Amino acid sequence: MGAGIAHAFAVAGSRVVVVETDRAAAEAAQARVARSLTLSVERGTTTRAQGELLAAVTTATDASAFAGCALVVEAVPEDPALKRAALARVEAVLAPDAVLASNTSSLSIDGLAAGLARPDRFLGLHFFNPVPASLLVEVVVGNATSAAVADEAVGWVRALGKTPVAVRDAPGFASSRLGVALALEAIRMLEDGVASAEDIDAAMELGYRHPAGPLRTTDIVGLDVRLAIAEELHERLGERFAPPGLLRRMVAEGRLGRKTGRGFYEWSQ
Template structure:
């Protein structure tokens, strides 16, 4: 860690166990952003989701409300649906993040897109607010370079699907203030998930390990070693994985896996080179569950 990371805790950021922030912002209301918003709404936060246009904002609202309805039916919350829905606010203007104590950027996995998004958020949020990126592979240092105050910035890597996942990976940059990390730990616990803390390294912990297994599984399919179902069954029954690497790839999205592989190939070398099969499937639009077809057929994209 650098001296900045080892400095005294920032007085404007709470430390120790805390509840979820009263007001949270999420930039991007796709599958991941909607899931993040859902998690904080259930924990009692007022959540503002900002999207690029009114149509995208309405689509995001639909995703979040559907997820809230699922949680109520599963008995995951005893709060009334109307009260939860009233805590969800949609916008197309980042200035609506002004009162948030935490803003999570959840735009697609593109370095320049994220840098631009983070800079726009930082320009409108309060000085004491924490800024986080939901990246699965892009280095925190590479993104922090776009910010005036990188001490309040860190990674909060949520997993898809967010409502069912129990893990959030807290990624600490060299300039991230210790108090910000402690606040993030408390917030993750407050939304009912388990935090792990990793330093800023290519692929962090989860993406690096998960991708290594997934890429080898794709290579095995490509070489005709076994079917996707049999490869997955080997890991599910032999190693007690809840879902095999190819089914998980379909859930995550083949395009997302490809983007992470390209990022890690650039930083860690050709052991993370994407197989031709993965590139071909993405080019053909077979992205997994969200398109209805990947290594498996999905009846509901």
């Protein structure tokens, strides 16, 4: 997700800094972004020169590299403690008028803001995977988020060529809450033997014109990510978001979807 967000801002004309935990991770991130940007040039989805795009993205291993940024989007895993620690480190080096955002797909923005010195400069920017091709970004407004910051964020999303959907801080926001509800029911149907994964997905793709069915989408998102979101929603909204046993077993077995080559589908090709 971080590489995809960096790609989107670079193509839109921004200078981008990617901070990773160590030099190996930073070099891997630089390579991912470079491959993605090069592919955009080859496909003609950007008119910017390849050299210009690659020069716009730099990597680092310390949060101090964010000091001159107007916007920082945190994209660490969906662990509240990990996110709060990362956000606090970043806020400490930012200018007072900079904006800090989280790419969380389900965690409370107000909860993440609780440890910040400037919660009025903080909000959620929930990007979707794959970021370069996705047209949607949820702008999640916390109770402390200033109206000016929310408006600024909407403008940034539009400058990326994407559509902003503004939502208040609520469990699962809009997209995750609806998407996970559909995915969990599809997993229960598969677990109960109602139909095959292919047929469950075809029902939504052909009957409701979804570009990808809920099980294929779960493979793309990552079963571990779906499980983490479901557990968060289960805790906050009740039993209707209880993760199915099949989902827990597949995550325990390392069948996480496309990123591991196997989930509800085989992705070896």
